[in-house]
Amino acid sequence: MSELNELSSTEIAQRVTDGQLAAADVVAAAFKRADAVIAGHEGLNIILHCDREMSRKAAEETATRIATAEPPGLLSGVPVVIKDNIATFGLPTTCGSRILDGYVSPYEATAITRMRAQGAIVIAKTNMDEFAMGSSTENSAYGPARNPHDPARVPGGSSGGSAACVAAGIAPVGFGSETGGSVRQPAAFCGVVGVKPTYGRVSRFGLVAFASSLDQIGVFGRTVNDAARGLESIAGVDPYDSTTSDAPVPEYALATTHLADRPPADKKRRKNPGTRELSPKDPMDLKGVVFGWPKEYFPDNLDRGIRSLCERARDRLISLGATFRDVSLPHTSLAIPVYYIVAPAEASSNLARFDGVRYGLRATSDFGLRGMYEDTRSEGFGPEVTRRILLGTYVLSAGYYDAYYRKAQMVRTLIAQDFNTVFNSGVHLLLTPTTPTTAFEIGAISDPYEMYLSDIFTATANLSGVPAMSLPIGRVNKLPVGGQIIAPHFGEEEMFRAAFALEQALGLEAHS
Amino acid sequence: MSHEKFEMVVGLEVHVQLKTRTKAFCGCSTDFGAQPNVNTCPVCLALPGALPVLNEQAVELATRAALGLGANLNSISIFARKNYFYPDLPKGYQISQFDYPLATGGWVTIGQFADGQPIRIGITRVHMEEDAGKSIHDRYTGASAIDLNRAGVPLIEIVSEPDIRTSEGAGSYLRTLRQILLYLGVSDVSMEEGSLRVDANVSARPYGETKLGTKTEVKNMNSFSAVEKALEFEFARQCEMLSRGEAVHQQTMLWDSARGEARPSRTKEGSHDYRYFPEPDLRPLILSAEWLQRMKDDLPELPEARRSRFAEEYKLGSYDIETLTVLPELADYFESAAREANDPKAAANWVLGEVMAGLNARGCAVDAFPVRPTDLAQLIRMIQSGHISHSAGKRVFAVMLETGKLPAQVAAEEGLLQVGDDDALVQWIDEVLAENPAEAARFAGGEKKLQGVLVGLVMKKSKGRADPKRVNQLLASRAGS
């Protein structure tokens, strides 16, 4: 690992802007690191597509843009990796599926356009569970991805490739997507920071839909500040996504910077529309911050190591001035059943467009149009996707809609009300474990439902739309453990500040 | 015939294409006749990751249509996905509305019962949805060709109650509905161009029965008269089955205009399960009370109201009113001519006669008609004031139609201005009497009934320019007693 691989996004952006560092060198170092850890399919299998020449050119353009005195971007010269379900120009967007093998999107996701405008250099598209359906990145049509901490283990999923790239030092910032925990869970398994923003905070335009009412683009960072910077660069209302919010976007990157390190206020920066000015409060001061400790996330059978790391994190937060309160979110255990009705139902409809007519795979069939449809879809989709399409079709079909889909949406309301009740009772944030286990071995879980339970602590935030993030809080048997902070709708700034404070307080303990 | 024992029960589902510039959920043009798949984008091609954003104008036009049908607008309506596979349905679902449509209730009045009560066909609901693309089956061997230019064009679906009892009733309903929508300016409502499409739910039941019989759905009619024929055909088919004691199967029938018959579609009925659920990519459509009030206030005068106003204000006969109000533009034309000429009767006669003949001959739209209402009003005034005769007026009109010139100019150029000058008139009278000595003698001898003949001859000699009133007076003074 070279010095360049260890730089944070803030350091890279600053040095590139000041002319002390060439973006092309940073990008070259990123590829060198990818080669060293063997990120391609013969090794960790975390990168699906990259184009070194294209990325080098993009890096050189960054230099030109800075020379022409454009205001510096949040991610100037920062190499970033992108989950392969976010539409990008120049690199394929396959969603880890055979059905989109070789598909290059003719338009680009809003989030990608925005991060590029902030100077980010897209260096790779990363491996993922097919159509984001999975919790291990084993369900990729391009083979399972591996965890850099232990290549025999999964990196988590479905955004396992992006999480692993950040963990392996290839890029300080990565992007994934969440539907039920697909950023936070791999972040926990790979020992990096992972953020699921409030539903509507980031445009979904160009994110290939899995379950539209749950999907959000999320961010990985080597540090809390990296993730905050990544989110700030893509957040905000989008006229192409009817479900985005026009709530102003706070300066997450500054919120996760020590007061002493903040640049002078008059320094011009490229800002997203509607940026909210930052409070000048010291992020290390958590006086007045009330944390909830929800008992449903600490069941009796929770792994002891994970529990004690959460307790250590709690103690650190208390030492910074925060207080803790025991709270209850009584419908938590229903999140997985609700999730596995709502998400497959929406998926069954979202994946109907993969029919071999306009793009992607088309199978040849002797049985006319009907045969073409069936062969294309059966050859194109892997077993987990097939299973979820069938499940989703079933719960929406005549006679079952009320018992399953409608009922699930009602219980979903109750799950959202749990959060509202707690957050309206004077609690500002929640602290929980991100996952019930650490990274498991590839092939260890074959029962679908057992795999679904990986999302037991994360799916609630997707179902209710609140933001949540995972950050490293230590290790159990050398494997990373994530602590989760959950905030009320659009409470990302407070969530980031607390996460930053905890990260700073834990220091090296976070990775030991 | 056995089907005299049975009553026809029909409900119609009418899809109407809204007149917007861009599609319902993307910025693509709705222009007709473009090269295939030119008016497409990531959204209407259903590329992975694309999302819908609702067109404001589509909401406005749909709302106006629903208000014009007297429907109740729901302040919250919800878009839903209707899931089915077809190659011209790019997303594999149609964005429509299901549980919570834009509007419910309303009616269309299609005539009167013998006792004067209006015959009203109830409207069940009006909802918004998007159109599918076009599949062309006869262009390539072994392949169907798909054009998605129309995919995503905004539609409203107007569902009627099963209140229609005859095929003519269905025709009246459709014509009335079409006229209302034309007045509202929400659509071109042309069945030929596909901006209005009709599916019919048909059943038969013995007279006196109140329960509905098993219905079939008849599709693929391409004109109002085809709808009427298809209903007759399908009704007769069902009556025969019922008379034989057979059960009617719920199925979709396709009308074949060429053969004049409806045949069952091959689509398997059992496979219809649209798995509707709320469209998660769109939040509910919320219409504020103030906005709705503004829409109501801005509603144009509808055909029924216009007809009664024409009867009251212009004292015209009901047949004339029907004709004048067929098209809102024609009614507007009539009204401005009538007001400017201050002579509704004359204006109505001109519009119903020369103007409509001219429109038909040219096949042009009212707005593009060369004789503008103000020109027609001038012409009427020239006749009223005796500057030209009525018959000369018709010639002036014909020239105006050809040249687009103003009536005064035409009359002057054509020498059609009426001559009231006694010297000229006397000369023509003298010539006529000289050329017709026998009649002249009899007239002079007291045969007064010859005066009409002689006036006619004078008019002819003057090429219609002589003022007939004055010619009469002058001739009368020469009549023998």
Added chain:
Amino acid sequence: MSVTLKDVQHIAELARLSIGEEEAAGLMGQLNDILSHMDALSAVNTEGVTPASGVGAGGTPLRPDSGRPVPLQNPISSFAPEFRDGFFLVPRLATHETAEGGA
């Protein structure tokens, strides 16, 4: 409620997936196992609870009836499986069947 083999075949047909008999039996077992965990929901009292319909408050935003669509950087022919004279081509419908839905 439990999923039968016939149900599996029916939903596979609705979803346009071709599933062999053996595969169908396996899937039936898996679906029933997954759905057995969903039974917990039926015990929840949801009287008077509004089903969640998406997330977020307020009405759907409206777009002016103007402007341009998002452009395609590469033409349709670069990604379409079969494209001729500007048309997407698909195998001809076996029986000239109509759309199941119509508009």
